Amino acid sequence: MSISTNLAHVVEEIRAAALAAGRDPAEITLVAATKTQSDDVIRQAIAAGVTVCGENRVQELTAHWEAGAYEGAQVHFIGHLQTNKVKYLMGKVDLIHSVSSQKLLLEIDKQAGKAGLVQDILLEVNLAQEPSKSGFFVPDVLPAAQLCGQLPHVRLRGLMCIPPAATFPEENLPFFHKLQALAVDIQERMGDNKTDTKILSMGMSGDFTAAIAAGATHIRVGTAIFGPRSPISNPF
Numbered sequence: 001m002s003i004s005t006n007l008a009h010v011v012e013e014i015r016a017a018a019l020a021a022g023r024d025p026a027e028i029t030l031v032a033a034t035k036t037q038s039d040d041v042i043r044q045a046i047a048a049g050v051t052v053c054g055e056n057r058v059q060e061l062t063a064h065w066e067a068g069a070y071e072g073a074q075v076h077f078i079g080h081l082q083t084n085k086v087k088y089l090m091g092k093v094d095l096i097h098s099v100s101s102q103k104l105l106l107e108i109d110k111q112a113g114k115a116g117l118v119q120d121i122l123l124e125v126n127l128a129q130e131p132s133k134s135g136f137f138v139p140d141v142l143p144a145a146q147l148c149g150q151l152p153h154v155r156l157r158g159l160m161c162i163p164p165a166a167t168f169p170e171e172n173l174p175f176f177h178k179l180q181a182l183a184v185d186i187q188e189r190m191g192d193n194k195t196d197t198k199i200l201s202m203g204m205s206g207d208f209t210a211a212i213a214a215g216a217t218h219i220r221v222g223t224a225i226f227g228p229r230s231p232i233s234n235p236f
């Protein structure tokens, strides 16, 4: 199957899931998870209609960036981010989905300040408190949002989660509903003009239809577009 055929399939599934939930399909942004893909495959995906590429390794992102592979698309960072790598992302990524600690927020603010920009970010939430995954536990999300409010070079745009791998999409519905409710709760508690938790980044190849039913605005899809990745590549 070609990338464009797969992509058309995913776009149709997004449309159907949105309509079934009484939502406008245009509210949903497809972030193509391009990890492990070559410059050439990334270019093919963009030519086929991908408008946002999601990367989860700084080194891969930088290499594709330098090769000009992302031309015509936005780049989002969706993977685990180490503090010492933040500086390499500045000016390259429109949105960082995976901010998982206050330390990281402070570093992003510092580096964005140096670069003279305001970095849009999402707070990653570890809803199931899985030790293998990063992300704020639920009680720590409000303090992190409050910190964002104090940082001049960081703009909070919403929340992100990576629930446990699903064998069928609906399995993760409770997590998706939980993230949606948490975003509303944070928005209300902050009660200011700067905080904006409208973006909900949730849903991957195995469960994006359920995520859309629960209000996802951004879904991150790799396998359903590009096919299975080689097993040596750890997805997270």
Ligand SMILES: *Cc1c(COP(=O)(O)O)cnc(C)c1O
Pocket: 033, 035, 056, 078, 079, 162, 204, 205, 206, 220, 221, 222, 223, 224, 235, 236
């Ligand atoms: C790889 C990746 C995805 C996409 O996973 P698939 O199951 O291949 O769709 C989504 N989110 C993150 C953070 C990823 O690293």
